[in-house]
Amino acid sequence: YLVPNWSNGWFRVNDDGQMEVTPSPGLHVVIQDVVESVLERGESLPVIIRFPQVLSGRVKQLNEAFHKAIDEYKYKGAYQGVFPIKVNQRRLVVETIAQAGYSYAHGLEAGSKAELALCLAQKLNPDALLCCNGFKDDGFIKLALWGRTLGKNVVITLEKYSELERILKQARALGVKPAIGVRFKLHARGSGQWEESGGDQAKFGLNAYELLRVVEKLREENMLDSLVMLHTHIGSQITDIRRIKVAVREATQTYAGLIAAGAQLKYLNVGGGLGVDYDGSKTTFYASMNYTLAEYAADIVYTVQEVCKARSVPEPTIVSESGRALTAHHSVLVMPVVDVTGPTRDLQDIPEAGENTHQIVKDMEEVLDNITARNYREMYNDAVGDKQTLHNLFDLGYVTLSDRARGEALFNAILRKISKLIAGEKYVPDELEDLQKVLADKYICNFSLFQSLPDNWAIQALFPIVPLSRLDEKPTRQGTLVDITCDSDGKIEKFIDLRDVKATLPLHEPNGKPYYLGVFLAGAYQDVLGSSHNLFGKVSEAHVTARPGGRYHIDLFVRGQKARRMIESMGYEEGMLRDSIEDQADEAIKEGLLTDEQETELLEDYGEELLGYTYLEYEEA
Numbered sequence: 001y002l003v004p005n006w007s008n009g010w011f012r013v014n015d016d017g018q019m020e021v022t023p024s025p026g027l028h029v030v031i032q033d034v035v036e037s038v039l040e041r042g043e044s045l046p047v048i049i050r051f052p053q054v055l056s057g058r059v060k061q062l063n064e065a066f067h068k069a070i071d072e073y074k075y076k077g078a079y080q081g082v083f084p085i086k087v088n089q090r091r092l093v094v095e096t097i098a099q100a101g102y103s104y105a106h107g108l109e110a111g112s113k114a115e116l117a118l119c120l121a122q123k124l125n126p127d128a129l130l131c132c133n134g135f136k137d138d139g140f141i142k143l144a145l146w147g148r149t150l151g152k153n154v155v156i157t158l159e160k161y162s163e164l165e166r167i168l169k170q171a172r173a174l175g176v177k178p179a180i181g182v183r184f185k186l187h188a189r190g191s192g193q194w195e196e197s198g199g200d201q202a203k204f205g206l207n208a209y210e211l212l213r214v215v216e217k218l219r220e221e222n223m224l225d226s227l228v229m230l231h232t233h234i235g236s237q238i239t240d241i242r243r244i245k246v247a248v249r250e251a252t253q254t255y256a257g258l259i260a261a262g263a264q265l266k267y268l269n270v271g272g273g274l275g276v277d278y279d280g281s282k283t284t285f286y287a288s289m290n291y292t293l294a295e296y297a298a299d300i301v302y303t304v305q306e307v308c309k310a311r312s313v314p315e316p317t318i319v320s321e322s323g324r325a326l327t328a329h330h331s332v333l334v335m336p337v338v339d340v341t342g343p344t345r346d347l348q349d350i351p352e353a354g355e356n357t358h359q360i361v362k363d364m365e366e367v368l369d370n371i372t373a374r375n376y377r378e379m380y381n382d383a384v385g386d387k388q389t390l391h392n393l394f395d396l397g398y399v400t401l402s403d404r405a406r407g408e409a410l411f412n413a414i415l416r417k418i419s420k421l422i423a424g425e426k427y428v429p430d431e432l433e434d435l436q437k438v439l440a441d442k443y444i445c446n447f448s449l450f451q452s453l454p455d456n457w458a459i460q461a462l463f464p465i466v467p468l469s470r471l472d473e474k475p476t477r478q479g480t481l482v483d484i485t486c487d488s489d490g491k492i493e494k495f496i497d498l499r500d501v502k503a504t505l506p507l508h509e510p511n512g513k514p515y516y517l518g519v520f521l522a523g524a525y526q527d528v529l530g531s532s533h534n535l536f537g538k539v540s541e542a543h544v545t546a547r548p549g550g551r552y553h554i555d556l557f558v559r560g561q562k563a564r565r566m567i568e569s570m571g572y573e574e575g576m577l578r579d580s581i582e583d584q585a586d587e588a589i590k591e592g593l594l595t596d597e598q599e600t601e602l603l604e605d606y607g608e609e610l611l612g613y614t615y616l617e618y619e620e621a
């Protein structure tokens with residue numbers, strides 16, 4: 001499961017083969033113990049376990065990395081991070097980051113009016129930045145300006161030139177001096193899945209001419225000192241450090257150019273993009289990154305300094321807007337396996353041959369009887385061809401349903417036999433590569449992909465998935481994961497690997513005891529992008545802090561959304577639903593379909609489900 005490769009020291013397998021979290025140096029918690037505590041409280045799974053200490057630890061690591069680089073290079077400016085709350089607006093997340101970041105003057109970034117309203121209410125260090133990005137109407141701008149009157153270091157970033165006029169108008173009307181940032185469209189681009197966020201065609205930002213016009217306009221208004229920040233962002237999850245260096249160089253040259261034009265910028269904001277090594281491969285693959293946090297900080301500080309020295313301009317306060325890298329590690333989604341199906345375990349016996357068995361079925365019998373270690377490739381190709389023919393003949397009415405059943409069972413038996421022959425072989429011929437996938441079990445997990453891991457569905461994001469226990473036991477099965485939505489897309493068939501993406505995950509044979517899978521590094525974006533497909537609602541959350549001696553405390557348990565809430569979010573009212581059921585039950589009594597006692601029971605069961613968790617409420621595999 002490559003735990004040491006991707007865990008960044010936050011997770012490990014203990015001597016008993018269980019997944020442990022190390023939320024703080026020297027403190028270890030067995031994750032399955034927390035799951036059992038949740039169940040003992042009478043709560044149901046799935047559950048997201050959040051570790052606020054991990055969040056605080058990430059804030060510390062990020063800030064310390066920049067401070068170290070600043071000391072090392074004797075950089076004259078400072079570093080201040082901001083957390084873009086769109087990555088995870090959960091109260092625990094924002095409040096923990098604000099608190100952990102207080103001493104570092106770590107700020108927040110809002111991209112909408114609602115996010116700004118939330119950010120303004122947070123207790124931040126007075127020097128901490130509150131950056132306002134995204135398209136803005138007058139209400140957004142006014143709220144940001146009011147923020148300045150509250151003593152907050154609010155910077156309004158221009159995403160397009162026309163916003164400037166509106167900011168100046170609102171500022172004059174309120175009598176508040178604005179602090180303005182300006183987002184520049186770098187021609188440099190990121191690498192990985194969000195490349196398009198940068199480059200000339202980017203959705204946000206001003207071009208060089210517009211940038212200079214901003215300076216001119218502010219000079220005319222005698223407000224040049226209001227322009228405090230240059231902002232750039234080349235996309236999230238930048239996999240290649242070289243792209244970051246190139247972009248930071250261009251950004252710093254632009255900063256120097258603005259200084260030369262008369263601006264008095266204080267902050268150079270390099271945006272987000274600090275990656276997360278989801279697969280642990282340390283490469284430029286989209287789920288990885290070829291650099292460390294220390295290298296990221298050092299390269300940014302070094303590059304900014306180098307350009308500033310060459311251009312003889314002051315070294316600015318460097319700002320970065322890391323979201324993914326701060327939040328990904330802090331939570332684990334725990335989902336129980338509720339059943340396992342698959343071609344090698346569903347009804348393995350082969351139905352008896354009928355009297356007039358079709359020749360194609362006889363051919364398949366022969367293939368099964370004659371497979372050997374020498375000829376399995378040829379036999380596999382024959383079997384695939386025969387199965388195709390079997391189905392074609394069935395469609396034309398030449399093969400009976402019983403022959404089809406026998407043929408399909410023979411095909412599965414052929415696959416099982418071949419898989420035994422190739423088990424353990426290092427070299428698997430190309431045409432057999434998908435055999436593992438065909439033969440794989442389907443582990444049915446009590447969760448919704450659309451609610452809990454939307455990026456896996458939408459953009460093939462990879463997350464490390466690991467059983468929480470039995471890790472001292474060799475997994476003997478290969479499986480894919482399916483969720484409980486009625487959507488065939490609700491499945492996970494891509495898993496991390498050091499060289500490629502794997503189609504199956506090694507898993508343990510069910511042994512009658514609960515088997516939990518943990519999805520790691522899912523703390524960024526997933527909580528907030530999820531949707532309620534099939535009315536599966538928000539998952540319950542346990543906020544856990546580690547204590548010495550392997551102990552832990554569940555500080556808060558937030559129950560997942562109830563069915564009633566999900567139904568009401570679609571415009572229905574609970575009373576309306578209950579009345580309808582009651583009316584129908586009364587009718588049914590009249591028609592003799594139901595007794596009075598049964599009606600009472602029915603209404604009780606209905607009411608209970610409305611108040612229940614939307615996920616399956618049984619656990620055993």
Ligand code: PLP
Pocket residue numbers: 084087133233235236237238271272273274321322323324325
């Ligand atoms: N800043 C801006 C302007 C963004 O658009 C984003 C997200 O893409 C971020 C910061 C956060 O990026 P990341 O999560 O990669 O740190």
